[in-house]
Amino acid sequence: xxxxxxxxxxxxLPHELKALVDVSVSIAPGEVVVVIGPSGSGxxxxxxxxxxxxxxxxxxxxxxxxxxxxxxxxxxxVRAEVGMVFQSFNLFPHKNVLDNITLAQKxxxxxxxxxxxxxxxxxxxxxxIQEKSAAYPDQLSGGQQQRVxxxxxxxxxxxxxxxxxxxxxxxxxMIGEVLEVMKNLARExxxxxxxxxxxxxxxxxxxRVVFMDxxxxxxxxxxxxxxxxxxxxxxxxxxxxxxx
Amino acid sequence: xxxxxGTPRKKRGxxxxxSALAFIVLVSGLAAALxxxxxxxxxxxxxxxxxxxxxxxxxxxFRAETEGKIERITAEGDxxxxxxxxxxxxxxIDVPAEGVRVAQGDIVSPGDLLAVHERWQxxxxxxxxxxxxxxxxxxxxxxxxxxxxxxxARISTNPFFRxxxxxxxxxxxxxxxxxxxxxxxxxxxxxxxxxxxxYGIAQIPPLWYGxxxxxxxAGAYVAEIVRAGxxxxxxxxxxxxxxxxxxxxxxxxxxILPQAIRRILPPLAGEFISLIKDSSLLGIIAIxxxxxxxxxxxxxxxxxxxxxxxxxxxxxxxxxxxxxxVKYLERRMVT
Numbered sequence: 001x002x003x004x005x006x007x008x009x010x011x012x013l014p015h016e017l018k019a020l021v022d023v024s025v026s027i028a029p030g031e032v033v034v035v036i037g038p039s040g041s042g043x044x045x046x047x048x049x050x051x052x053x054x055x056x057x058x059x060x061x062x063x064x065x066x067x068x069x070x071x072x073x074x075x076x077x078v079r080a081e082v083g084m085v086f087q088s089f090n091l092f093p094h095k096n097v098l099d100n101i102t103l104a105q106k107x108x109x110x111x112x113x114x115x116x117x118x119x120x121x122x123x124x125x126x127x128x129i130q131e132k133s134a135a136y137p138d139q140l141s142g143g144q145q146q147r148v149x150x151x152x153x154x155x156x157x158x159x160x161x162x163x164x165x166x167x168x169x170x171x172x173x174m175i176g177e178v179l180e181v182m183k184n185l186a187r188e189x190x191x192x193x194x195x196x197x198x199x200x201x202x203x204x205x206x207x208r209v210v211f212m213d214x215x216x217x218x219x220x221x222x223x224x225x226x227x228x229x230x231x232x233x234x235x236x237x238x239x240x241x242x243x244x
Numbered sequence: 245x246x247x248x249x250g251t252p253r254k255k256r257g258x259x260x261x262x263s264a265l266a267f268i269v270l271v272s273g274l275a276a277a278l279x280x281x282x283x284x285x286x287x288x289x290x291x292x293x294x295x296x297x298x299x300x301x302x303x304x305x306f307r308a309e310t311e312g313k314i315e316r317i318t319a320e321g322d323x324x325x326x327x328x329x330x331x332x333x334x335x336x337i338d339v340p341a342e343g344v345r346v347a348q349g350d351i352v353s354p355g356d357l358l359a360v361h362e363r364w365q366x367x368x369x370x371x372x373x374x375x376x377x378x379x380x381x382x383x384x385x386x387x388x389x390x391x392x393x394x395x396x397a398r399i400s401t402n403p404f405f406r407x408x409x410x411x412x413x414x415x416x417x418x419x420x421x422x423x424x425x426x427x428x429x430x431x432x433x434x435x436x437x438x439x440x441x442x443y444g445i446a447q448i449p450p451l452w453y454g455x456x457x458x459x460x461x462a463g464a465y466v467a468e469i470v471r472a473g474x475x476x477x478x479x480x481x482x483x484x485x486x487x488x489x490x491x492x493x494x495x496x497x498x499x500i501l502p503q504a505i506r507r508i509l510p511p512l513a514g515e516f517i518s519l520i521k522d523s524s525l526l527g528i529i530a531i532x533x534x535x536x537x538x539x540x541x542x543x544x545x546x547x548x549x550x551x552x553x554x555x556x557x558x559x560x561x562x563x564x565x566x567x568x569x570v571k572y573l574e575r576r577m578v579t
Contacts (some may be wrong), residue, residue, distance in 0.1 A: 037462065051487055052484055053486070053487060076486075076489045076490065077489070079486065079487055079488065079489040080488070080489030081489075082487070083487075083488075084484075084487040086480060086483070086484060088478075088480050090478075090481060090484035091484070091501075092481065092484070092485075092499055093503065094502050094503050094506075102487075103498055104485075104488035104489060104490060104498075106487040107490055107494050107498060108488060108490055108494070118421035149484075150492050152488070153487075153488070156488060156489060
């Protein structure tokens, strides 16, 4: 489903910053991959390169067989198949919950108003906030906003879902409700790439955990093996710090 | 911030009233000084002569052109139809009942008064005021359109659009409006009208060169307002829209601009206010807007002092009304 080959990405924010160094990873349909690592390790950059919110400098990224980095690729078509959930939700503040979810359906998928509304209502039920469809984003709690954001991404019927630290901006008591939605999604067989610091989620839901540091993938493996028998020194250090 | 009604106000101290008094003394002192100065130079104030330059009664006279006879006078409501019969046949004039100066059967000679009627006409000042409003409105409309495109082009990743917009904005903002008006009228206007003349097409009147100069001038400032408005929208909004598969244009239209416009509106209205004031420069290319009209009235009436105060007051009236509107808008945008 996702195939990343030898991807490099360097930022020039006055000084050189190697965000991704020769990253290769392949993700099968239905697989849930959790990317962890210290901040600045390139996890978010990798995720944002997958739908070309950042353009990788070199290498290849294939999503469902389509080369994302090929300039001839219609990136909007690819993005319509790749849902993304952001740390800061990024709901559209001038539209209510329902319109947030129907907008892209109508504009990109060319669905009728009725069809888009029906899909939106179904998704709101799924994420457990059907009663909030007329509310505006600033009237919702962080957890509710993030669930709307997930529904908004799902409304496009994507083949892949990318989560960029979806719970990092949430108050602790709201993290659970968002993770619950994500777990259900994983159970239904959605292909997911999740950047997170929620080790519990990684342990419970991930098919594979990828540990990144300094722009490279240091270690990857199934969670039970990853958490109990990390092979690499940096992985051990990171886990010992985060699981304290 | 507005306090809810009935909130007890902080009691005003003595210093408040002393300052208020000082302010009143200042204003009335200045007015008195001005008045005394005008008396010293024997200026004769004639405020009563001013209203006629806003509205006046125009007298229209109908006189017989040939030898003839009043054939009949028919009533149509409170108007009268006077029919004159002469060698050529019958001629009719339509006037209000009280204006008829002849009776049925009268013999009239050329030059004889048949009827008069008076009507209200807008004076020069009124016409000038209207033209100022008209020019400002049209220029704002085009200025906003130009500015919207230039503002979006200014933050485009395409160097062609970015540089084109940047060049436009810098040139316009870096040169005086007066010079720009001259260039539009004496350079571009001459070129365009000469070429039009070669093809036998009607000339474009100076008004439109004036409007063009104002619109391009305002456009550059609007472009910066639009740019700032768009850039003030969080980057995540665009990323969210694009990650859903929307194109650049779709994200702009559905997500970025609707949010940006709320922030753009108040400064945009402020731009409109300065445009009204800047339009006073258009008089130099023979557009009879408010300032030019005032100048013309001054030369005929010689009541320069009153008229220039009136002129300033009229501009103030326009801009103040607008800024009240802006305040209202701002209050609504916040909530």
